[in-house]
Amino acid sequence: MPTAAIARPLPNAQEPLYRPYIQGLQEHKLMVQRCSSCGHWQWPPREFCFVCHRPALEWAEIGQQGSIYTYTVCYRAFHPWFKEHLPYGIVDADLGQGIRLLAPYFDPDVERLECGMIVRAAFDETDGMGTALRWTKS
Ligand SMILES: [Zn+2]
Known part of the structure; x- marks a missing residue:
């Protein structure tokens, strides 16, 4: 079977936690979570900060x-x-x-x-x- 007929496996764009990351890829940016309470950067995305356990996460571009x-x-x-x-x-x-x-x-x-x-x-x-x-x- 020719490989052109096979789609590349990609992250699930319907998963809400990953949407900002996937949107960032479309804009050629790498977006990860950063806690607005304690400043901790984290990946993979979660609904709360790994360090302070607050749900105070925002998305930030990383290098x-x-x-x-x-x-x-x-x-x-x-x-x-x-x-x-x-x-x-x-x-x-x-x-x-x-x-x-x-x-x-x-x-x-x-x-x-x-x-x-x-x-x-x-x-x-x-x-x-x-x-x-x-x-x-x-
Ligand atoms: Zn935190």
């Missing part, structure tokens, strides 16, 4: 460059859409403020990834299905 906290290189695709990108990385990038975001890495140098390497966000439009985050070499 689009980070360092690789950890990664793996995939030689078998977990979903058919990813087959054309093999081998690809799954990178957990540290953006500061205690925030780490997980996203794929499709650059051809994937086998030279290292912890601490600097990556930046890239935004892929997915045929009207939404916008997807991936990491790329900075």
Whole structure:
């Protein structure tokens, strides 16, 4: 089956907690929660602050460059859409403020990834299905 007929798996845009994040991707921004009471930044989104337990969360833009906290290189695709990108990385990038975001890495140098390497966000439009985050070499 040609991969063009297979849609890229994306986060559930109907999940209310993730809507500001997904909207941010469409605007090429990385949005995470920040507590307006104690200032704690958090990801993944929740209905209350992990630190002070108040429901005083707002959405704030975080920087689009980070360092690789950890990664793996995939030689078998977990979903058919990813087959054309093999081998690809799954990178957990540290953006500061205690925030780490997980996203794929499709650059051809994937086998030279290292912890601490600097990556930046890239935004892929997915045929009207939404916008997807991936990491790329900075
Ligand atoms: Zn708080």
